Amino acid sequence: MADAIRARWATEWLKPFRATLYQMDPLLREEKKAGSRAKYWAQLERSRLKTANYKRTHPELASLHQTRRNRRIAVAADGTLTPDVIAALKQRTVHCAYCDSAMFPADKVTDHMIPLSRGGEHSVRNLVICCRLCNGRKASLSYEEWIERIDPEHRAKAVALYEQRYQMPLEAIA
Ligand SMILES: [Zn+2]
Incomplete structure (x- = not known):
């Protein structure tokens, strides 16, 4: 007691x-x-x-979400991501960019490292191919938040991926 x-x-x-x-x-x-x-x-x-x-x-919300997303993509696009480019990226990527698991073609999805909803570009630089699970877990987290959330064993690689794409340390993200 x-x-x-x-x-x-x-x-x-x-x-x-x-x-x-x-x-x-x-x-x-x-x-x-x-x-x-x-x-x-x-x-x-x-x-x-x-x-x-x-x-x-709530089907009406889904279409609203899609409309908003398409608009965001149109605004954030820098012209480097044609459907052909995305298809080629998917084709040659075998392992998830984040968790490194081997993916079946149907599991491959595109992921904006800096989410569109956080001001990320729709560009080759900001796009990776990852698995559905990682994409779902990452959702609209900022890249720093994602680094905090990701399994520790994959953390260093995810940081390196960002630094390689953006040519600056991760801490420099505004
Ligand atoms: Zn993954």
């Missing part, structure tokens, strides 16, 4: 420092992220069903 009270008191007392601890302790940070990743995988199927169901019952 006393132990339980003491434990609860300690938790309360630590609350204001949690953010600082998270910032300062890389081990704690990785532990929390691993927890979030596990949670993500555990509920992936359920959230997929939920999204699919929502889309089915």
Whole structure:
């Protein structure tokens, strides 16, 4: 009983420092992220069903989304990404740009490293071919957020990919 009270008191007392601890302790940070990743995988199927169901019952939103997306692509296009170029990229890419898994042709999707919704270009420089899973997980995260989220074993490669494409350190992204 006393132990339980003491434990609860300690938790309360630590609350204001949690953010600082998270910032300062890389081990704690990785532990929390691993927890979030596990949670993500555990509920992936359920959230997929939920999204699919929502889309089915709200067809008008889907077309609105598509219209908006097409408009964004038109604005962000620099002319380097013709359908032929994209098809060729897909054809010659075998492994996911982010998780390195081997992809079946149907699993290959295009991904804007800096999302269109975050002001990214629709250009060869900003486009990679990745797997559906990574594309779904990355969604509209900024590249820094994605780097934080990606599995640690693939992090260095993802940073290098950005730096190679943009010829500047990742921290320099505005
Ligand atoms: Zn992947």
